[in-house]
Amino acid sequence: MAKRIESLKIIDKQQLTRDIFVLELSGKEKIPEMLPGQFVEVRVEGSPDTFLRRPFSVHDINYGQNTFKLLIQIAGKGTEKLSRLNKGEYLNLIYPLGNSFSIPSGAQKILLIGGGCGVAPLLFLGKYLKANGHNPDVLLGFRNSERIIEYDEYLKLGRVFLTTEDGSSGEKGFVTDHQVLKAAGYDRIYCCGPEPMMKAVASYSRENKIDCEVSLENLMGCGIGVCLCCIVPTVRGNLCTCTDGPVFNIKDLKW
Ligand SMILES: Cc1cc2nc3c(=O)[nH]c(=O)nc-3n(C[C@H](O)[C@H](O)[C@H](O)COP(=O)(O)OP(=O)(O)OC[C@H]3O[C@@H](n4cnc5c(N)ncnc54)[C@H](O)[C@@H]3O)c2cc1C
Ligand code: FES
Numbered sequence: 323m324a325k326r327i328e329s330l331k332i333i334d335k336q337q338l339t340r341d342i343f344v345l346e347l348s349g350k351e352k353i354p355e356m357l358p359g360q361f362v363e364v365r366v367e368g369s370p371d372t373f374l375r376r377p378f379s380v381h382d383i384n385y386g387q388n389t390f391k392l393l394i395q396i397a398g399k400g401t402e403k404l405s406r407l408n409k410g411e412y413l414n415l416i417y418p419l420g421n422s423f424s425i426p427s428g429a430q431k432i433l434l435i436g437g438g439c440g441v442a443p444l445l446f447l448g449k450y451l452k453a454n455g456h457n458p459d460v461l462l463g464f465r466n467s468e469r470i471i472e473y474d475e476y477l478k479l480g481r482v483f484l485t486t487e488d489g490s491s492g493e494k495g496f497v498t499d500h501q502v503l504k505a506a507g508y509d510r511i512y513c514c515g516p517e518p519m520m521k522a523v524a525s526y527s528r529e530n531k532i533d534c535e536v537s538l539e540n541l542m543g544c545g546i547g548v549c550l551c552c553i554v555p556t557v558r559g560n561l562c563t564c565t566d567g568p569v570f571n572i573k574d575l576k577w
Pocket of ligand 1: 361372375376377378379380393394395396397398399400401402439442443538539540541542543568
């Protein structure tokens with residue numbers, strides 16, 4: 323898939339919580355076909371101490387309207403600067419980058435598990451799975467009810483289960499504590515979120531012999547396989563998260 327460097331116009335901005343927002347982008351050119359799990363590298367303009375581009379997953383795509391969305395959580399200087407952008411301003415991207423989640427060819431019972439802003443790539447994935455004849459369930463985990471994002475969007479995909487760490491919404495605890503994991507018998511799990519959560523989901527999947535793919539959010543420099551700062555040790559040797567990933571089957575990871 324050819325990569326582009328392009329400045330895209332922010333045609334909408336939605337503030338989901340105090341520190342999480344969604345930017346909807348559109349360009350003059352037709353946006354390329356992208357796959358769920360792929361990401362973009364964003365240039366943070368006018369910010370000399372954040373000269374490296376920042377990676378964000380493709381959150382949602384509307385080919386009909388020639389737009390796609392990024393869901394961004396403020397984590398430091400770069401994302402704080404991005405949070406000050408408004409409708410009508412431009413964002414320079416290198417995209418689409420990385421591999422994608424694999425889509426099963428036959429019928430499978432599928433669960434998407436997302437934690438915090440790790441829900442970002444799963445909306446696009448869920449819609450893609452639906453368009454390809456699957457009916458995924460979704461399990462979302464947040465710290466508390468005030469941190470819940472995109473719940474209604476995920477409801478459009480099908481059943482949505484919820485956990486919060488303080489029990490203020492859904493079941494109390496972590497995603498791996500949810501009752502649905504005790505009962506449902508899934509064939510396949512896709513997961514994105516904080517690393518401890520993905521490791522817990524990986525260990526649950528191993529114990530229950532469930533095929534599982536995770537999307538890693540390792541630190542990145544170049545995003546195109548040059549700087550080697552995103553290396554992840556796997557059973558196939560050291561791989562680049564940016565070009566060999568960010569999606570990995572847990573069978574390959576040394577977790
Ligand atoms: C493939 C991929 C997809 C991602 N998708 C999303 C997404 O959809 N939404 C979202 O909110 N975040 C996403 N992230 C994480 C996001 O890239 C970082 O939060 C962001 O780069 C932080 O930049 P900063 O300048 O604000 O933070 P910094 O001031 O640079 O650092 C603050 C914190 O962010 C971490 N961080 C810094 N740079 C990176 C980096 N290049 N990659 C990963 N972590 C970093 C640091 O470890 C530190 O803990 C993704 C990361 C990767 C690798
Ligand atoms: S980020 Fe540079 S090699 Fe992956």
